[in-house]
Amino acid sequence: MIEKGGYIRDILASTAGAPATAHGWVKTRRDSKGVHFIQLSDGSCFADLQVVIDAGSIPEDILKHVTTGACVRISGDLVESPAAGQNVELRAREIELFGPADSQTYPLQKKGHTMEFLRDIAHLRSRSNTFGAVFRVRNALAYAIHSFFKERGFLYVHTPIITASDCEGAGAMFGVTTLDMQNLPRVKEGERKGQVDYTEDFFGKPAFLTVSGQLNAEIFALAFSNVYTFGPTFRAENSNTPRHLAEFWMIEPEMAFCDLQGDMKLAEAFLKYVIAKVMDECSADLDFFNKRIDNTVLETLENVVNNDFVHVTYTEAVKILEKSGQTWEFPVHFGADLQSEHERYLTEQTFKRPVIVTDYPKEIKAFYMRANDDGKTVRAMDVLAPRIGEIIGGSQREERYDVLLDKIRQQDLNEEAYWWYLELRKYGSAPHAGFGLGFERLMLYLTGMKNIRDVIPFPRTPGSAEF
RNA sequence: UCCCCGUUAGCUCAAUGGCAGAGCGUUCGGCUGUUAACCGAAAUGUUGAUGGUUCGAGCCCAUCACGGGGAGCCA
Numbered sequence: 001m002i003e004k005g006g007y008i009r010d011i012l013a014s015t016a017g018a019p020a021t022a023h024g025w026v027k028t029r030r031d032s033k034g035v036h037f038i039q040l041s042d043g044s045c046f047a048d049l050q051v052v053i054d055a056g057s058i059p060e061d062i063l064k065h066v067t068t069g070a071c072v073r074i075s076g077d078l079v080e081s082p083a084a085g086q087n088v089e090l091r092a093r094e095i096e097l098f099g100p101a102d103s104q105t106y107p108l109q110k111k112g113h114t115m116e117f118l119r120d121i122a123h124l125r126s127r128s129n130t131f132g133a134v135f136r137v138r139n140a141l142a143y144a145i146h147s148f149f150k151e152r153g154f155l156y157v158h159t160p161i162i163t164a165s166d167c168e169g170a171g172a173m174f175g176v177t178t179l180d181m182q183n184l185p186r187v188k189e190g191e192r193k194g195q196v197d198y199t200e201d202f203f204g205k206p207a208f209l210t211v212s213g214q215l216n217a218e219i220f221a222l223a224f225s226n227v228y229t230f231g232p233t234f235r236a237e238n239s240n241t242p243r244h245l246a247e248f249w250m251i252e253p254e255m256a257f258c259d260l261q262g263d264m265k266l267a268e269a270f271l272k273y274v275i276a277k278v279m280d281e282c283s284a285d286l287d288f289f290n291k292r293i294d295n296t297v298l299e300t301l302e303n304v305v306n307n308d309f310v311h312v313t314y315t316e317a318v319k320i321l322e323k324s325g326q327t328w329e330f331p332v333h334f335g336a337d338l339q340s341e342h343e344r345y346l347t348e349q350t351f352k353r354p355v356i357v358t359d360y361p362k363e364i365k366a367f368y369m370r371a372n373d374d375g376k377t378v379r380a381m382d383v384l385a386p387r388i389g390e391i392i393g394g395s396q397r398e399e400r401y402d403v404l405l406d407k408i409r410q411q412d413l414n415e416e417a418y419w420w421y422l423e424l425r426k427y428g429s430a431p432h433a434g435f436g437l438g439f440e441r442l443m444l445y446l447t448g449m450k451n452i453r454d455v456i457p458f459p460r461t462p463g464s465a466e467f
Numbered sequence: 468u469c470c471c472c473g474u475u476a477g478c479u480c481a482a483u484g485g486c487a488g489a490g491c492g493u494u495c496g497g498c499u500g501u502u503a504a505c506c507g508a509a510a511u512g513u514u515g516a517u518g519g520u521u522c523g524a525g526c527c528c529a530u531c532a533c534g535g536g537g538a539g540c541c542a
Binding site for chain 2: 028030031032033034035036037039048050052068081082083084085086103104105106107109110111113114116117119120171172212233235237238239240241242243244245248249250251329330339340341389390391392393436437438439440441442451452462463
């Protein structure tokens with residue numbers, strides 16, 4: 001194991017003049033007459049360690065296997081580099097070959113790969129510059145999220161992955177079962193005769209992978225005041241876009257004694273905090289994204305950190321869109337949900353930064369959102385980001401028992417399934433609010449990457465669950 | 468799921484219905500310290516699959532598979 005201090009990140013940060021040992025994978029090799037150059041990476045930082053090998057100093061039967069993709073341990077002396085491009089370099093004395101990589105078949109070259117090709121070799125793509133940067137940023141972002149909430153006293157709650165409640169209502173769900181699919185037990189008699197007999201199943205009833213931890217988080221918010229979840233989430237929607245995954249990670253804070261204003265305030269502080277943190281900790285990686293992936297990324301992120309978000313109500317947004325003079329594929333009018341083209345116009349043309357749209361018509365939002373006094377709208381908010389679209393969706397929750405019960409009945413939901421959700425309003429209810437944020441969507445925003453499949457290690461999408 | 472585009476060497480892409488091509492990578496050789504090194508040479512093909520049209524199909528037609536962009540659903 002590499003001890004602290006032995007990562008290439010640490011070696012590059014140390015001063016010349018001492019022995020050093022590096023472990024890693026060869027990214028490229030350049031040969032000249034009297035000297036060989038190796039770029040070595042162990043994933044600990046964006047920069048490679050340049051290793052210099054004098055001709056004849058390493059046995060030929062080892063050196064010939066030190067090719068792109070090979071894994072080695074190299075011991076030598078850390079010296080000042082005479083050439084531009086790096087401060088220090090490792091002058092090799094001894095090389096131990098762990099795993100060669102046949103250069104005739106190793107698929108990673110030093111240039112010219114498309115994201116689609118790299119996705120097909122997801123077991124090797126993490127060794128590339130781009131995916132090294134992506135997953136270091138992903139790591140830093142995850143830690144930044146936890147530290148944001150920890151600094152504010154939030155309790156981190158592990159909401160269940162498997163749920164037997166069919167009331168989550170946020171899209172199609174994956175079933176979870178131990179029944180023999182080739183030989184399903186059937187109900188023998190009565191009204192449900194012939195249907196699958198779930199009393200035989202593991203949980204005694206149909207079970208699913210969670211589509212949201214929100215309802216569970218609300219339980220904890222009404223006991224621990226401020227809580228958040230951060231975990232995997234599953235949607236069985238047949239969505240084929242650069243913005244959707246069947247398995248993704250979601251962050252869901254939930255705050256008691258909080259209204260929509262407080263919710264928006266937290267959402268904005270959250271985005272600014274985590275972006276600033278990643279900019280601070282992964283500057284080399286972000287520089288790479290700005291140079292090779294999207295040359296507006298740094299400018300965009302600085303803009304987000306340094307400016308207040310724009311707030312508009314749904315009603316105002318509709319007016320802006322109506323007056324825009326644009327021709328829309330989907331007409332704009334009060335009561336219609338905002339389409340992608342509308343969101344993009346608001347974020348990319350009108351305001352050119354994240355926009356929080358609030359107070360949507362009740363008909364197009366979920367039953368649990370708190371009704372406004374106008375009788376037409378609910379206290380919902382969507383944070384829209386340029387290029388990404390909806391990055392956060394949240395609301396103040398309906399805390400009044402009677403109003404919530406009415407909503408459940410009006411929308412023809414199964415009242416009994418929500419018994420515990422209703423009881424939260426019966427015993428010690430409190431105004432509360434929260435939001436859901438797609439972790440990978442935030443990754444897209446931070447990195448400038450174009451496809452959500454390229455910001456998660458092993459993407460799961462309709463028809464694809466490789467690796 | 469719908470609309471549009473695509474699938475040719477390891478990769479990125481060319482190729483009027485008439486001999487299958489280039490760049491990169493790889494291999495070999497050269498080069499006094501390179502930075503996506505440079506110079507020279509060589510090897511590399513079931514043109515996504517299955518049918519069809521044609522004297523002749525990488526190219527035209529049909530179906531399917533896979534990929535990309537847009538849309539819907541949403542985070």
